[in-house]
Each structure stands twice: as structure tokens, then as C-alpha cells.
Amino acid sequence: MMTPSTSAIFEALRQKLGPQVQSVRADREDEVYVLLGDADVRPITEHLRREFGARLATVFAEDRRPVEGVFFNYYVFEQKGSAQYLIVQAPVRTDTLEFPSLSAELPAVNWQEREIQDWFGLKAVGHPNPRRVALHDNWPDVYPLRKDFPLETVLPPFEGERHIYRPAFGEGVLQVPVGPVHAGIIEPGHFNFAVAGEPILYLQLRMFYTHKGTEKLFEKIPLHKAVFLAESISGDSSFSHGTAFCQAIERAASMEVPLRGLVMRTILLELERICNHVADIGAIATDVGFVIAHAHASRLKETLVDLNEQMTGSRLLRGMVCIGGVRRGWDQAQLDTLRNTLDFFAAEFQELINLIDRSESTRDRLEQTGVLRPDKARDLGIVGVGGRASGVDLDVRRDHPYAAYSRYSFRVPVYEVGDVWHRMQVRIDEVNESIGIVRKAMTDDLQREFRVPMPTIPPDRCTVSAVEGWRGEIIHWIRTGPDNHLERCKIKDPSLNNWPALVEAVQGNIIADFPVINKSFNLSYSGTDR
Amino acid sequence: MLKILQKTISTGIVTANYPAEPAKISDRYRGRPSFDFDKWKDARPAAEVCPTGAISLSDKGDSRKVTVDYGLCVFCGLCAEASSDQAVRITREFELATPDRRNLVLTAEYTLNPDRTHRGLRKVDRASVNVETDVESLGKKARETIQKVLGRSLAIREVDAGSCNGCELEIVALNNPVHDIERFGIQFVASPRHADMLLVTGPVTRNMELALLKTHRAMAEPKVVVAVGACGISGGIFGENYASLGGVDKVLPVDVYIPGCPPRPQALLHGILLAVGRLAERLHNNRADFF
Numbered sequence: 001m002m003t004p005s006t007s008a009i010f011e012a013l014r015q016k017l018g019p020q021v022q023s024v025r026a027d028r029e030d031e032v033y034v035l036l037g038d039a040d041v042r043p044i045t046e047h048l049r050r051e052f053g054a055r056l057a058t059v060f061a062e063d064r065r066p067v068e069g070v071f072f073n074y075y076v077f078e079q080k081g082s083a084q085y086l087i088v089q090a091p092v093r094t095d096t097l098e099f100p101s102l103s104a105e106l107p108a109v110n111w112q113e114r115e116i117q118d119w120f121g122l123k124a125v126g127h128p129n130p131r132r133v134a135l136h137d138n139w140p141d142v143y144p145l146r147k148d149f150p151l152e153t154v155l156p157p158f159e160g161e162r163h164i165y166r167p168a169f170g171e172g173v174l175q176v177p178v179g180p181v182h183a184g185i186i187e188p189g190h191f192n193f194a195v196a197g198e199p200i201l202y203l204q205l206r207m208f209y210t211h212k213g214t215e216k217l218f219e220k221i222p223l224h225k226a227v228f229l230a231e232s233i234s235g236d237s238s239f240s241h242g243t244a245f246c247q248a249i250e251r252a253a254s255m256e257v258p259l260r261g262l263v264m265r266t267i268l269l270e271l272e273r274i275c276n277h278v279a280d281i282g283a284i285a286t287d288v289g290f291v292i293a294h295a296h297a298s299r300l301k302e303t304l305v306d307l308n309e310q311m312t313g314s315r316l317l318r319g320m321v322c323i324g325g326v327r328r329g330w331d332q333a334q335l336d337t338l339r340n341t342l343d344f345f346a347a348e349f350q351e352l353i354n355l356i357d358r359s360e361s362t363r364d365r366l367e368q369t370g371v372l373r374p375d376k377a378r379d380l381g382i383v384g385v386g387g388r389a390s391g392v393d394l395d396v397r398r399d400h401p402y403a404a405y406s407r408y409s410f411r412v413p414v415y416e417v418g419d420v421w422h423r424m425q426v427r428i429d430e431v432n433e434s435i436g437i438v439r440k441a442m443t444d445d446l447q448r449e450f451r452v453p454m455p456t457i458p459p460d461r462c463t464v465s466a467v468e469g470w471r472g473e474i475i476h477w478i479r480t481g482p483d484n485h486l487e488r489c490k491i492k493d494p495s496l497n498n499w500p501a502l503v504e505a506v507q508g509n510i511i512a513d514f515p516v517i518n519k520s521f522n523l524s525y526s527g528t529d530r
Numbered sequence: 531m532l533k534i535l536q537k538t539i540s541t542g543i544v545t546a547n548y549p550a551e552p553a554k555i556s557d558r559y560r561g562r563p564s565f566d567f568d569k570w571k572d573a574r575p576a577a578e579v580c581p582t583g584a585i586s587l588s589d590k591g592d593s594r595k596v597t598v599d600y601g602l603c604v605f606c607g608l609c610a611e612a613s614s615d616q617a618v619r620i621t622r623e624f625e626l627a628t629p630d631r632r633n634l635v636l637t638a639e640y641t642l643n644p645d646r647t648h649r650g651l652r653k654v655d656r657a658s659v660n661v662e663t664d665v666e667s668l669g670k671k672a673r674e675t676i677q678k679v680l681g682r683s684l685a686i687r688e689v690d691a692g693s694c695n696g697c698e699l700e701i702v703a704l705n706n707p708v709h710d711i712e713r714f715g716i717q718f719v720a721s722p723r724h725a726d727m728l729l730v731t732g733p734v735t736r737n738m739e740l741a742l743l744k745t746h747r748a749m750a751e752p753k754v755v756v757a758v759g760a761c762g763i764s765g766g767i768f769g770e771n772y773a774s775l776g777g778v779d780k781v782l783p784v785d786v787y788i789p790g791c792p793p794r795p796q797a798l799l800h801g802i803l804l805a806v807g808r809l810a811e812r813l814h815n816n817r818a819d820f821f
């Protein structure tokens with residue numbers, strides 16, 4: 001595909017928007033930065049959305065006061081049919097520390113703008129709900145991602161109110177608080193349900209219970225250690241986050257990862273997807289009482305986790321990806337295990353799906369449950385499985401090919417119905433596609449070099465790196481610093497986009513269906529909270 | 531229905547018999563690194579690559595103290611790769627759970643050559659790290675305790691106090707048909723009021739401290755606390771920062787520590803069975819108080 005040159009983009013934007021557009025630069029072909037002269041990003045975002053149908057993938061801030069005297073906000077856009085990311089970089093007003101909010105027109109960035117408020121002490125003017133999101137209400141006024149805030153700061157212990165929930169009024173209307181410690185073995189978060197009898201009127205969420213300073217910590221540790229931190233952003237996506245991180249460094253340093261390394265990454269990324277999708281299919285089955293299907297699904301998952309260990313030494317695929325490729329090659333015995341296990345799995349998986357398909361009662365519980373309409377999904381910026389079940393046709397593997405994905409053809413399943421059944425259906429289809437990808441990749445070049453050594457990484461390089469984790473779009477954005485350290489590392493897990501989908505999908509459903517609706521999205525709390 | 535039965539019968543029994551039989555684990559599994567201190571000529575490369583600071587050095591003049599803390603180790607294997615002298619090896623050992631945090635720490639003191647490599651080993655303290663050898667009888671004992679003393683069931687309340695969810699995946703796996711922890715009469719329960727054991731993961735975040743304390747308070751005596759994984763033991767790679775308080779014992783008294791990142795299901799089971807013994811002791815002592 002032809003991508004327009006930076007000077008052409010600059011001319012076009014300049015003509016439309018005037019001198020506000022200061023410069024356009026592209027350090028890489030698929031990544032263009034547009035620097036604005038002031039904080040007002042509304043004209044350009046309007047223009048990009050209207051003229052190009054661009055989607056705002058993520059928004060984040062950076063404290064550049066020590067070097068450039070300002071805070072910057074970054075708006076990462078992508079456009080259907082183009083592998084290029086267009087990143088608008090806008091200085092925040094230095095006197096008032098304000099920037100204009102886009103959340104009213106673009107609900108997708110609601111949480112991300114509030115995160116900027118909480119972590120940087122900047123103000124999103126015109127935000128419809130500017131309350132704290134990433135720090136709880138009781139936190140003192142600290143801005144942990146500012147450069148002058150030391151990572152090790154000891155804050156006083158928690159006391160007072162975490163969050164004031166909106167009250168719900170009306171006859172027979174009750175508020176049911178749940179969490180942060182839940183009944184099952186899951187991550188912590190707080191759900192506040194307003195119910196009228198059984199049906200849920202409104203769900204309020206409070207996340208960030210597992211906030212552990214991850215983005216700040218990335219600025220303090222050397223790169224080779226930071227890979228392990230990336231693997232711990234969300235344990236179930238260790239390999240995807242690890243890969244997104246390594247890719248970012250490789251892009252920044254213009255490193256060329258050998259093909260074998262890319263193919264092996266692709267295989268492992270797909271194994272991670274299969275493994276988690278199978279577990280989710282089983283978990284959805286349990287929540288509607290189909291325990292036999294769950295037992296088979298979790299048995300199959302265990303088989304795959306064993307396979308993970310055979311291929312990488314770790315059940316969670318940890319300690320395998322590295323900057324420059326992968327840490328170890330595979331011998332013939334491992335490749336045989338991979339082939340045999342995959343064959344066994346493919347047959348068993350089909351049987352599992354047959355069991356589920358034949359169960360009328362399961363279908364009955366899942367169809368029309370937890371519906372997320374396509375228009376809502378688009379407005380809210382939902383990505384990944386939850387998006388594709390509701391008509392949002394996005395997949396980083398196809399749209400911004402990385403690893404070895406451009407070498408294999410695969411189908412991206414998209415449905416319009418948006419209920420729990422179809423979120424399960426997307427997973428089933430994807431497992432089958434993933435099996436196909438792995439099989440094709442195994443016939444590819446699995447000899448020779450799988451890694452190149454990491455050079456000294458040049459400082460002050462910015463780059464975006466994206467991976468389609470099994471949940472959806474993972475984005476890492478970095479600015480490199482001196483001595484193989486980072487100046488900034490922004491992590492966007494797909495969960496951060498998708499919580500509003502849950503809020504939307506549960507409305508009008510009975511509270512007893514909440515667990516299965518929640519499971520059908522299966523978001524990562526740690527990925528959200530970092 | 532018939533199809534379901536057919537499938538069930540054709541699948542057969544898949545449950546593993548650990549710890550009555552040794553765990554069936556892949557020969558590629560990376561367990562704890564072992565250190566041959568006599569042979570080790572230079573600890574610097576390993577300490578340099580170790581992602582969590584599990585290997586740390588302090589040099590004073592011409593002497594060096596090396597500390598290895600399995601409570602921080604994520605079993606990544608980098609130290610073995612970095613040490614050219616074969617003094618560090620990756621083993622397949624995982625049964626490291628212990629009631630005493632100090633049992634996870636090894637120290638060695640060296641005199642140094644002018645180029646900062648090791649000249650001689652002056653002192654080593656490795657006696658305490660004890661990889662459980664008799665897990666089989668541990669399993670038997672725990673089973674008996676649960677049968678006779680605990681009324682045939684042990685109830686665990688799990689709390690994620692800030693983990694990355696990796697530990698949760700393995701704890702959930704304890705309930706799958708392969709590891710099936712219920713064969714010991716051990717169940718995970720929703721209410722802390724029903725629980726005998728608190729299984730805690732994560733570095734404890736500032737935002738979860740209170741919820742963790744409240745959950746612990748809601749449990750009846752006697753109770754035991756188990757800290758899971760590198761983060762639960764020490765804060766792991768997250769350590770202590772503005773949002774993370776570090777390991778579980780910063781907030782609660784911990785009875786058993788289970789190393790790993792995450793600990794594999796058999797390692798969790800091993801630690802839980804160890805904690806059953808602690809619970810039995812405590813129950814015994816409590817009764818003595820009562821009568």
C-alpha cells in the first residue's frame with residue numbers, strides 16, 4: 001500500500017488547519033508524528049475523524065518539563081486500510097496546565113483522559129465526568145508520573161472514602177456493592193449495581209485496586225530487566241505484552257529481528273491466544289451450569305499449558321521473548337511435541353464445541369444475553385473479542401502486521417449481534433484460525449538464527465508498538481533514554497478500552513447473568529490498573 | 531446426554547497423583563537455580579542480568595558478599611546463561627515452600643582478586659534452603675490432618691492483593707481435573723468467615739491493603755496465611771514503591787511462603803499442604819488453651 005510522504009501530509013494539514021500544525025516527521029514509514037503549536041487538538045481530531053474515518057487508539061501524556069519545559073499529550077490515530085499510525089503531539093498549556101477534553105464526542109477516551117489528570121495533574125477541560133479514575137479518591141494530591149515525583153515515595157496508609165458512587169433513587173431501587181474481594185478466584189475491583197428487583201439499571205465500576213506503579217517503574221529499570229516487567233503487566237498475556245515491549249525497543253533501535261525469531265514469536269502468540277480462549281469458553285460454560293464442558297475445557301487448557309512449558313520452560317510462556325528475538329531455539333523433539341499436541345488439541349476442541357453446540361439450554365442462556373450494540377461498541381472504542389462480536393472489525397495482526405503475520409493468511413471473524421453467545425463464537429472461530437496459523441508457521445523457516453544481540457539503544461527515540469493480544473489491541477509507546485533506560489513507557493491493555501462495554505452490556509440484564517456477561521469479556525484488572 | 535456420557539467415559543481419569551507420586555513435569559521446565567559456591571568464579575554477570583535483584587552483591591575492599599534470595603527469583607534462568615563457569619545451574623526443583631522467610635536466602639562470602647573475580651570462598655550459608663525431599667509423607671500427613679482434625683475439609687479464601695493475575699491462573703489450575711485439589715478435601719470458599727487459610731497473591735498494593743486486612747480479620751481463629759509467588763513474598767519485580775507496599779508480610783503475619791513466578795500448581799499444593807501442618811499445630815495449641 002502507498003503511504004503518503006510526510007511533506008504531503010504536512011502540506012495537506014497545513015492547508016486545512018493553518019499554522020497550528022508546526023511540523024510533520026516520520027522516523028519510520030508506518031509512524032508519523034504531527035506536532036501542534038498549542039493544546040487545542042479538536043480541529044485536527046475532527047478533521048482526521050471526518051475526512052479519513054480515523055480511529056483514536058489511545059491518548060496519553062508525558063512530562064517533558066525537564067527538557068522542553070512542557071507536558072505533551074499524544075493522540076495515536078489509525079486509519080482503516082493503512083498500516084500507518086498518525087500521532088498528534090500537543091503541548092499542554094504551561095500556565096493553566098489545561099487541555100481540551102475529547103470525551104464528550106469520543107467516549108472512548110473518557111478513562112484515558114482522566115488517567116492523565118490523575119497521574120500528571122493536568123486538567124481535561126470540558127470532561128463530562130472529570131472525577132478521579134486511576135487514583136482513588138482518598139489519595140493525597142500527588143502526580144506519580146511527573147518527573148519530580150520519586151518512585152519510592154511513601155504515602156500515608158489508606159483511609160477515608162475510596163469513591164463516592166452516584167446514588168440511585170426510585171421505588172424498589174437498590175444499590176448492591178460487590179468487591180473488591182470477590183467470591184471466586186479473580187482479580188479485585190469494585191462493582192456497584194443499581195437494581196430494580198432483578199434487572200440491572202446501572203453499573204458503576206471502580207478499578208485500579210491493583211495499581212502498582214508499573215509505568216513509573218519502567219522509567220527506572222534497565223531495558224533487559226524491563227522485559228520481565230512487561231511480562232508481568234497481565235500474567236495471562238505475558239507473551240503478548242512481552243512481545244509488544246521488545247518490538248518497541250527493536251523499532252526504536254532499528255533492529256532487524258531474524259525471520260526465525262519472528263516466526264517463533266508468531267507461534268507463541270497464537271498459543272497464548274488458543275490457551276486463553278479455551279479457558280474462557282469453559283468459564284462461560286460453567287457460569288450457565290454446563291460443568292462437563294468446563295471440565296473438558298480446563299483439561300484441554302492444561303494440555304496447552306504443558307505445551308507452553310515444553311516450548312519455553314514456563315507455563316505462562318515467560319522468559320522466552322527478548323529484545324532481538326527469542327531466547328532459545330527449538331529442537332526437533334519440541335517441534336514434534338508441538339505438532340502432535342496441536343493435532344490432539346484440534347480434534348478434542350472440535351468435540352468440545354460439538355458438546356456446546358448441542359446443548360440447547362446453554363445456547364438459550366447465552367443468546368441475547370449481555371448485548372452490546374455495534375453503534376455503542378464503536379462509540380465506546382471497544383476493541384478485541386468484545387469489539388469483533390459487535391461489528392468492530394479491528395485486528396492488529398491484519399491491520400498493522402508484526403512478527404510474521406504478513407506471511408500467513410487468516411480470517412478475522414466479525415459478528416454484529418454482540419451477545420455472550422457471539423463473543424464465545426468469536427473465540428471459537430479464532431481458535432480454529434490460530435491452529436491454522438501455527439500449522440502454516442511450522443512449515444516456515446525454523447532453522448538458523450532466532451535472535452540478534454541488543455546494541456546500545458540510542459536515546460530520545462519515540463515509537464509505538466502494537467500487538468493483538470488474545471483480548472485485543474495492546475499498545476506500548478516508549479521514549480528511550482540514556483544508558484539503555486526508558487524516559488517513558490505507556491502501556492495500553494485492551495481492558496482499559498473495554499470496561500465501558502461491560503457497563504453497557506449488563507444494562508437491563510438480571511444480576512444473576514452478570515458473572516457470565518463479565519466472563520464473556522474477561523478483562524484484565526492488572527492490565528487496566530498497572 | 532448420551533454424547534456427554536460417551537465423551538466422559540472415553541476421556542477416562544486424567545487426575546495426577548502428586549504428591550503420592552512425583553510430579554510429571556516437562557524436562558524443559560525451569561525450576562530453581564542452584565549455585566555451586568566453591569566453583570563460582572565471578573558472581574557479577576549473574577547479578578547484572580538478574581531481573582529482580584534475587585542475586586545481589588556487596589563488595590567491601592577485597593571481599594564480596596553474595597546474597598541469593600529465592601523469595602525474589604522468577605526462575606528466568608538468565609543467571610545460569612550468564613555464568614560461564616557452570617557454577618549456576620537451572621534445576622527442575624520447585625518444592626521450595628517454607629514457613630521461614632530466612633530459609634529462602636543463601637549467602638556466600640568471597641575474597642577477591644584484583645580483577646574482582648573470586649579468589650576464595652570464605653563462608654557460605656546454604657544449610658537453611660531445604661528443598662523438601664519427603665513430599666510423599668507430607669501429603670499423607672496433610673490428608674490425615676484434614677480427615678481427622680479439620681472435619682474432612684479445609685477451606686481456603688484466596689485474595690489477590692495486587693498480582694498480575696499469573697498466580698491466579700495457577701491457583702485456578704489447582705481446581706482443574708488434572709490437579710484437582712478437592713481430592714484432599716480442600717476447597718476454595720467465597721466467605722472469609724468459612725475459611726481456615728488465606729492464600730494471598732500480589733505485591734500488596736496501597737489500594738488493597740485495607741481489603742486484605744479486613745478479609746483476614748473476618749476469618750475465625752485459628753487461621754493461617756500463605757504468601758504466593760515472588761510478589762507475594764517480597765514484592766517481586768515491583769518491589770516497594772508509591773503504590774506497592776511489597777510482600778504480604780508487610781501487612782499480615784505469614785505462615786508459609788511459596789516461591790515461583792508464578793508457582794506451578796504442584797508447588798502451590800506443596801505449600802498449602804505444608805500450611806495444613808501449621809494449622810493443625812495451632813488448632814492443637816488453641817484446644818490446650820481452651821480446656
Ligand code: SF4
Nearest residue numbers: 580603604606607609
Ligand atoms: S533464575 Fe532467579 S536468580 Fe537467576 S537470574 Fe532469574 S530471577 Fe535471578
